[in-house]
Amino acid sequence: MAFSNPSREQIKDILRQSHTIAVVGLSDDPSKVSYMVSEAMQKKGYRIIPVNPKATSILGETCYARLQDIPEKVDIVNVFRRPEHTPPIAESAVEIGAKTLWLQLGIANDEAASIAEQGGLQVIMDRCIKVEDSILLPSGK
Structure with missing residues (x-):
């Protein structure tokens, strides 16, 4: 069976119920998309936790x-x-008990989706979390 993302309503619920976002591959360079997206999500009230072995602190x-x-x-x-x-x-993500694996826009991997789903996680692929949040929760949670 081919992968399909959750419905827009389900994604809205995921965002509404989520507070802490670990960002794997978050760059400390403000000109990078990962930084801009994470900064915007932080400003919307989400707790951002950077996962980057080459930096000590990003976005405070x-x-x-x-x-x-x-x-x-x-x-x-x-x-x-x-x-x-x-x-x-x-x-x-399964090992730490996360609720959702979110692969950003342009990123999709069926094996990763299968691993996460079998581990009980919701999976979203090839979607930008900032765009989805802006559309589905424009005035915040």
Whole structure:
């Protein structure tokens, strides 16, 4: 069976019920899309946790090298990495008990989706979290 994203209403519910977003591949360069998207989500009230082994702090938040290093509950694992790197990220998202694996616009991987779904996570692929949030929750949660 081919993958299909949750409905817009389901995505709205996911966003409404989520507070903490771990961003895998978040760059400390303000000109990068991952930074701009994460900054916008932070300004909307989401807690952003950067996952970047090469930085110590991004957007005023402590960076972690791996998802497993994050000392608190994560609702969404938002991924800014090439598709071929996403299956191990999906495994880590399952391991930490995240609720949703979200692969950003232009990123899709059926193996990662299968790993996450089998681990009980909702999966969204090839969609921008900032765009979805802006459309579905324009005035915030």
